[in-house]
Amino acid sequence: MTTRNPRATLFAASALAVFLLAPVSGGAETRTESVIVQAPSFHEALNAVNEVGGTITHQLGIIRAVSAELTSDQIRALEDSAVRLRIHSNSTAELTGKGSKGGRGAGGSGGGGGAAGNTYYPGLIGADRLHAEGVTGHGVTIAVLDSGLWPDSDVLLRPDGGLRFLGSYDVLTGKVNGASDAYGHGTHVTGIALSRRSGQNGFDGIAPNADLVFVRAFDETGRGTYANVIAGLQWILDHRDTYGIRVANLSFSAEPQSYYWDDPINQAVMELWRSGIVIVASAGNRGPKAMTIGVPGNLPYVITVGAMTDNFTPEDPADDVLASFSSAGPTVEGFVKPELVAPGGHARALMDKQSTIAKDHPEFHDGAYYFQMSGTSQAAAVVTGTVALMLEQSPQLTPDEVKYRLMAAAQPAQFGSGSPVYTVFQQGAGLVQAYNAVHSTASGSVNQSMDIDLDIAGILHYRGPADAYAKRGKNGGFTFFLRDANGNPVEDDGYLWNDQYVFQDGFMWNDGYLWNDGFLWNDGYLWNDGFLWNDGYLWNDGYLWNDLHTEALFTESWVEQE
Missing domain, CATH: 3.40.50.200 (Peptidase S8/S53 domain)
Structure with a gap:
């Protein structure tokens, strides 16, 4: 199985590059790492960190956790705790950017200057x-x-x-x-x-x-x-x-x-x-x-x-x-x-x-x-x-x-x-x-087969209807498709994808096309361990958010203006 090396990354999604570091402080003997400690309850997480002498930086009751600065010895002590704890690396992200396609500047759509300029997006979606x-x-x-x-x-x-x-x-x-x-x-x-x-x-x-x-x-x-x-x-x-x-x-x-x-x-x-x-x-x-x-x-x-x-x-x-x-x-x-x-x-x-x-x-x-x-x-x-x-x-x-x-x-x-x-x-x-x-009067709802309360509680989790099969040939890759509620492949127009991008234009965004399943593809089914992607799309099964020594990572830079 091909495994990924998961890393905690945050970046603003407007075309921004991400630079990750695992924050540390102190010398060799007092080196600390910024981590998130999660427990069955917020107070258990708080008490566990206090007991090992960690420095709490954030109280994160929303996920029954705290973030803290901990030494490696303190982390090991938490790993040996009688309380069921999960330790997540609290990585940092840096947001940077780069230039534009074709040298287009700020006046490329709507002009410039100090006067109120015109933007195009309200008109594009009918908000005007x-x-x-x-x-x-x-x-x-x-x-x-x-x-x-x-x-x-x-x-x-x-x-x-x-x-x-x-x-x-x-x-x-x-x-x-x-x-x-x-x-x-x-x-x-x-x-x-x-x-x-x-x-x-x-x-x-x-x-x-x-x-x-x-x-x-x-x-x-x-x-x-x-x-x-x-x-x-x-x-x-x-x-x-x-x-x-x-x-x-x-x-x-x-x-x-x-x-x-x-x-x-x-x-x-x-x-x-x-x-x-x-x-x-x-x-x-x-x-x-x-x-x-x-x-x-x-x-x-x-x-x-x-x-x-x-x-x-x-x-x-x-x-x-x-x-x-x-x-x-x-x-x-x-x-x-x-x-x-x-x-x-x-x-x-x-x-x-x-x-x-x-x-x-x-x-x-x-x-x-x-x-x-x-x-x-x-x-x-x-x-x-x-x-x-x-x-x-x-x-x-x-x-x-x-x-x-x-x-x-x-x-x-x-x-x-x-x-x-x-x-x-x-x-x-x-x-x-x-x-x-x-002005819609549609009365439907997504996620009808899913229970968010049970999902949050960790009792039940869900999968979607997408599946894939490997393409033959030296280039390999996958073709993605949907399965209906009965598990049968749906291979109609718009539901089958060979992972290619269409670069041509000359088409319109309009409402003449009706998806044929009433958005059943925006629902979920009970998670089953038998539902697995092909190798290369899974993390190591042993990965439990406990790899604290996150190395520096550089990913994509700004996208060009389009």
């Missing part, structure tokens, strides 16, 4: 039509967990001048109700979701009247840790009722290191979904190859978003394509991902020109307010704003119902013959359509 009808996200609070927020009026205030910034938490400093973003990524994502700035074509943001809370979990260099992210998710859950949080944007991604239910970030995200918060996650920028969806996008209990691009011609939908960097499914557990795609190419949004990203890449900043960036981070922000519009119109919807309506309203890319251009493993149900989703 909703704005004209008065549907703008009013009364819905969006939580964004990212690198911070530049305190510009376009994100702090509503169009009428009222304050929409309800609160914030800086995990790194412990401060509340502040606003700063030395890195820039968080502001860019937030602007796409809800900026109130308007140009000749209307609002720039998808949900310009939505309220906002912000959690800073990445520092001024774009670095974060598992513990910081989990602590931020804990804060969102704890303040759900205080601020009326209905949807959370997670525009970062980590390379999966275990099954979805074992990942500490995923465990925290599952708690938010169970509480009624819709989670929108970026798919990642490791496409176009199969099985490249990151954490937490590999969770069945989130809305995972890939990216498409208008090819720098927002007025001409005929040449729109799936972004080549957009990560594709299925997941190791056989779930179809992403659920949707959204505009994520050369997205133009708010960013302080003094932020790290803008100074590193000044050619993409207009010198005033806007920066241009590509990635599934931006696509996820588009869907986050769309969810806010849906919940304004239909506040009774559960996360599973929101996800179903989004998928039912989406429009897949099709050839002139009517057959889908991309498979469900690449485009999910298709391009998000805000107008159709908001």
